[in-house]
Amino acid sequence: NAGVTQTPKFQVLKTGQSMTLQCAQDMNHEYMSWYRQDPGMGLRLIHYSVGAGITDQGEVPNGYNVSRSTTEDFPLRLLSAAPSQTSVYFCASSPSSGNSETQYFGPGTRLLVL
């Protein structure tokens, strides 16, 4: 199993550009989520999904969209990039939504918005 994969690893955008961060998992996990990690801070939840076709907002959803058309994929779309979105983005999955479940993280996408 590849686990959770993310592409690209690094991206530079100009203000106002849009892009999609890809996330895929091959563990048949129901639950997937996107976090951003800023220097000296913990992870903040952007959006999450409890299954194909179901998504919901996390703590910091503004400026981002998600969809979940398959169990495996959970892309994150930046609609109009802003410098405040410069961050490292992590995708995670877990077998179910139970609160004792371990989350499995991808290697991250480092995004720089100029």
Add this chain to the structure above:
Amino acid sequence: GNSVTQMEGPVTLSEEAFLTINCTYTATGYPSLFWYVQYPGEGLQLLLKATKADDKGSNKGFEATYRKETTSFHLEKGSVQVSDSAVYFCALSEGTNAGKSTFGDGTTLTVKP
């Protein structure tokens, strides 16, 4: 709302020293508690967890005990190695949404030979 507070870093230790990283939490219900570790350039990975009061999680020589009375989940290791150098995150998960976890700010540990 829920919150997790970790001791501020960075922490620098010599090899074979004793490690404690403090973590306290605030939650309205009965959360599960986690320690995740992030090595340079990688994503987070689970180090250990505890799902109810008085449970002890352990892995790779690290331990943490879920203390409901003090709302704490301190991470300890008796003898650290250079390979333990990483960022450590305390986290809690409550309710029916595992992904709606709350993370601490992370503590950077550097172990010198």
